[in-house]
Amino acid sequence: MILSAIAAKLKQRAKADFKGRHYEAALIVQAVSWYLRYPLSYRDIEELFLERGMDVDHSTLNRWVLAYAPLIEKRLRQFRKPHCGSVRIDETYIKVRGEWRYLYRAVDKHGNPVDFLLTANRDLDAAKRFFRKMLQDQPLLAPDRIGTDGAGTYPPAILAARNDGLLPRAPLHYVTKHLQQGIESDHFRVKKNMPRIGGFQSFRTARRTIQGFEAMLWLRKGFGFAGAWTIREQNRLLGVCFGLQAVNRA
Structure with missing residues (x-):
């Protein structure tokens, strides 16, 4: 029935x-x-x-x-399954109407997807928005370990997420190029089907199509x-x- x-x-x-x-x-x-x-x-x-x-x-x-x-x-x-608790975050470049835009992405240490966000800029506000999107999405768990590259926007973005109550406890934030190689190779799996000449013709087209690629x-x-x-x-x-x-x- x-x-x-x-x-x-x-x-x-x-x-x-x-x-x-x-x-x-x-x-x-x-x-x-x-x-x-x-x-x-x-x-x-x-x-x-x-x-x-x-x-x-x-x-x-x-x-x-x-x-x-x-x-x-x-x-x-x-x-999607909740991630393992150890998350790697990175951003990659996407061309839209001849200009570079930024795709923030997160996977756990096993390569399982966590979340993504296409932004016009690569700055603190964009990093904060990505953390809000990633952490407000249930039933995924708040990470206790976050790996990033050396971009200066990540520490204050993590602090802002902690102050907003999105992280119940302060995670261990580590910066290491070696451990970031996994997510960098994962970028290729998403980008391999994207337009190679000129990129996307509008931000809306890029955003909606990338949702499908992810x-x-x-x-x-x-x-x-x-x-x-x-x-x-x-x-x-x-x-x-x-x-x-x-x-x-x-």
Whole structure:
């Protein structure tokens, strides 16, 4: 009875999510996941659909990604595990309309994702906003060890989070280049699919698309479920998030 009610609720949500679209929901989710998962352009995916006898314009694919990438991130967020308590924080450069912007990211020492935030500037205010976003997100635990690079904005940002009650106790803050290598290599996994020429054309486009890139990385890494975590299981979870029976059926 309870499972039937959950299934009915998911199906109803799927109808609302894809209302007014001219293509099936499963096709849209598949297209968006392709773009976020693999180094493919919109025109590449357009050709892939043409091979299957479906005419989907690249501009339509772009609209799908901007619409559904944030939804994927929002719904996968609930499956993440609390981190191990030792967090590494770093920022990487993202080009938007020819100018460098900054993507703050945090992973734990095992490489499990914690959070991220795209900002226009790299300063104390941006660092504070990132800590607020990371620490207010439940059910993730407040870290007791925080590793960063030598940027001077991190100590006062950690202190501000402590004063705001976001950190129940003062964490051990350490600065080490060696331990930061893990998150620096993790940056590549998110950035490898981003536009290589000119970057994103607007901050909104960058923010919404990066939400999808980060979410797809969470999906690839898994959420601690028992058993094998293949592409089939990943697509099945995406289908559950949108109330679909299956995504990418064989």
